[in-house]
Amino acid sequence: MKNHQPIFELDSFSFSFDKHDEPSLNNVSFSLYAEEVTLLLGASGSGKSTLTLCLNGLYPEAIDGFTSGDLLYKGRSISSYPKGVINQEIGIVFQDPESQFCMVRVEDELAFVLENLSIPRSQMKQRIEHVLDIVGLSQYKKHNIHQLSGGQKQKVALASILLMDPQYLILDEPTANLDPISSIEFIETIMRIQKERRFGLLVIEHEIDDWETYAHRLIALNKKGEILLDSTPKEGFINHLQELRSNRIRVPKRYVNREIARPPSSEKENKEVIVNLKNIQFNYKNKQILNELSFLIKKGRFCAIVGENGAGKSTLLQLIAKLNKPVSGSIDFLNIPLSDWHENELYKKIGYVFQNPEHQFINQTVYDEVCFGMKLSGYSRVETERMAHQLLTDFDLLSDKWKNPFSLSGGQKRRLSVATMLHSTPDLLLFDEPTFGQDAYTISQFMRIVMQLNEKGTTIVFVTHDMDLVDSYCNHVLVMQEGNIVYNGTPKELWRRTELLERARLRIPYRLRSMNEEMTV
Numbered sequence: 001m002k003n004h005q006p007i008f009e010l011d012s013f014s015f016s017f018d019k020h021d022e023p024s025l026n027n028v029s030f031s032l033y034a035e036e037v038t039l040l041l042g043a044s045g046s047g048k049s050t051l052t053l054c055l056n057g058l059y060p061e062a063i064d065g066f067t068s069g070d071l072l073y074k075g076r077s078i079s080s081y082p083k084g085v086i087n088q089e090i091g092i093v094f095q096d097p098e099s100q101f102c103m104v105r106v107e108d109e110l111a112f113v114l115e116n117l118s119i120p121r122s123q124m125k126q127r128i129e130h131v132l133d134i135v136g137l138s139q140y141k142k143h144n145i146h147q148l149s150g151g152q153k154q155k156v157a158l159a160s161i162l163l164m165d166p167q168y169l170i171l172d173e174p175t176a177n178l179d180p181i182s183s184i185e186f187i188e189t190i191m192r193i194q195k196e197r198r199f200g201l202l203v204i205e206h207e208i209d210d211w212e213t214y215a216h217r218l219i220a221l222n223k224k225g226e227i228l229l230d231s232t233p234k235e236g237f238i239n240h241l242q243e244l245r246s247n248r249i250r251v252p253k254r255y256v257n258r259e260i261a262r263p264p265s266s267e268k269e270n271k272e273v274i275v276n277l278k279n280i281q282f283n284y285k286n287k288q289i290l291n292e293l294s295f296l297i298k299k300g301r302f303c304a305i306v307g308e309n310g311a312g313k314s315t316l317l318q319l320i321a322k323l324n325k326p327v328s329g330s331i332d333f334l335n336i337p338l339s340d341w342h343e344n345e346l347y348k349k350i351g352y353v354f355q356n357p358e359h360q361f362i363n364q365t366v367y368d369e370v371c372f373g374m375k376l377s378g379y380s381r382v383e384t385e386r387m388a389h390q391l392l393t394d395f396d397l398l399s400d401k402w403k404n405p406f407s408l409s410g411g412q413k414r415r416l417s418v419a420t421m422l423h424s425t426p427d428l429l430l431f432d433e434p435t436f437g438q439d440a441y442t443i444s445q446f447m448r449i450v451m452q453l454n455e456k457g458t459t460i461v462f463v464t465h466d467m468d469l470v471d472s473y474c475n476h477v478l479v480m481q482e483g484n485i486v487y488n489g490t491p492k493e494l495w496r497r498t499e500l501l502e503r504a505r506l507r508i509p510y511r512l513r514s515m516n517e518e519m520t521v
């Protein structure tokens with residue numbers, strides 16, 4: 001592969017957002033080739049997304065950034081190309097898919113991609129139907145994109161790049177919001193197409209287990225945005241494992257076998273009920289989203305809500321947090337109907353973290369965002385400062401404390417949105433996918449803090465696609481499918497229900513997969 005001319009050549013390339021800032025990319029030199037599949041790894045905030053935005057020529061112009069060194073595309077400085085050429089030749093799926101949509105409806109968005117490629121109208125319908133079929137969104141063709149679930153939006157973004165015929169494709173955390181089976185299917189589809197069309201592929205992911213076997217190469221960045229490693233995956237994961245891990249990079253679980261699994265915390269059975277839902281129905285316009293749901297969650301539980309994309313998990317969480325009202329049925333919180341709770345009282349007892357962290361930010365700095373809830377809760381200035389310092393340290397955000405929350409990296413935004421909810425010990429904490437896009441260190445910090453709160457009595461309910469987290473931490477799991485609860489019990493029992501797992505597009509955790517593999521060897 002390396003006999004060919006490189007597609008990209010970076011020579012001592014550096015990038016800073018501000019002249020006075022430390023560079024986000026620091027003296028980086030490497031080349032990327034056609035047909036090659038490269039994994040780009042690095043802790044949250046190490047500069048991975050910044051690099052992708054430089055590779056597609058958006059930075060430095062779009063944000064008045066500063067560069068030094070060279071970045072060449074097919075032997076010429078990338079800045080010398082007209083934007084249209086770059087956009088057609090280099091396909092990119094951004095970390096936040098919402099930021100790349102131009103149209104309102106799914107089929108219009110895909111038609112827009114084809115129009116830019118000058119594809120005749122007569123071919124559009126068939127091509128659009130084909131890609132929607134690949135990503136499993138055929139029945140959402142006429143839907144408003146902004147009313148889709150998080151995972152469905154990501155699938156639209158993926159469908160739009162499958163329509164293109166890029167010479168080089170960059171995927172920034174493409175599977176972060178996908179349910180476990182959609183994630184595997186997506187990886188297999190992309191790799192099949194890459195083999196057919198032979199484009200170069202750069203993949204940024206924190207969870208790389210399912211990509212590893214396809215990759216020819218890995219490039220890792222350290223926290224200073226410098227190259228830490230450039231090698232084959234095998235060489236990197238075998239000979240540089242500790243270096244990667246000490247730089248907070250998640251490595252495939254098979255290299256850290258046995259260290260990851262921790263049995264769920266022993267169940268302190270509490271008879272008191274914190275949340276009780278009876279016959280809940282919820283519709284968007286005329287479409288039924290939740291169908292006659294009934295279940296209860298006991299105090300002190302560590303409970304996960306899991307299930308396929310679009311099953312209704314976020315919608316359910318929003319109803320429990322009183323951010324939406326059911327059409328019929330009742331929800332009691334601490335034995336009082338939710339409708340009788342005054343919002344001020346309720347939000348002292350319930351913390352809620354949105355799926356999209358940006359929906360939560362209301363302050364100008366990271367520091368003010370973290371302090372906001374503490375001030376409302378009446379903490380003294382000294383106490384607020386002490387707690388804010390501790391949370392920013394725990395979540396690796398101390399050096400970013402004076403930044404605007406919107407200028408953080410994807411993982412940093414997610415951590416900030418979670419940190420703002422952790423200053424007190426509320427009765428109930430609701431998190432919508434709290435760990436996606438996080439590196440190894442920040443996941444373990446987050447789980448440590450949440451475990452401590454749980455031990456002090458806080459009930460935890462979180463939506464996740466990460467079955468390893470469910471396996472390691474939860475003592476209660478609800479599985480959703482098409483607006484119904486199809487399982488309500490312990491994770492241990494769930495892992496035995498093979499047929500149900502398949503139907504709900506879930507996967508058993510790595511711990512059990514590796515045991516099964518060992519048994520079949």
Ligand SMILES: Nc1ncnc2c1ncn2[C@@H]1O[C@H](COP(=O)(O)OP(=O)(O)OP(=O)(O)O)[C@@H](O)[C@H]1O
Pocket residue numbers: 146147148149150151152177179284289307308309310311312313314315316
């Ligand atoms: N504002 C809205 N208007 C209309 N339909 C909506 C709206 N928000 C969500 N939906 C639909 O409701 C269904 C459930 O969405 P929800 O976000 O609860 O799913 P989810 O299980 O959290 O999915 P994911 O895992 O992809 O985040 C989906 O089919 C979605 O398209």
Ligand SMILES: Nc1ncnc2c1ncn2[C@@H]1O[C@H](COP(=O)(O)OP(=O)(O)OP(=O)(O)O)[C@@H](O)[C@H]1O
Pocket residue numbers: 017024042043044045046047048049050051063095400403407408409410411412437
């Ligand atoms: N628009 C911006 N203005 C100022 N600083 C920024 C901006 N965007 C990103 N940064 C900073 O640049 C650094 C690198 O961010 P980047 O988004 O490239 O990280 P990343 O490796 O992709 O992280 P993650 O895994 O969390 O997505 C971070 O410290 C971030 O706070």
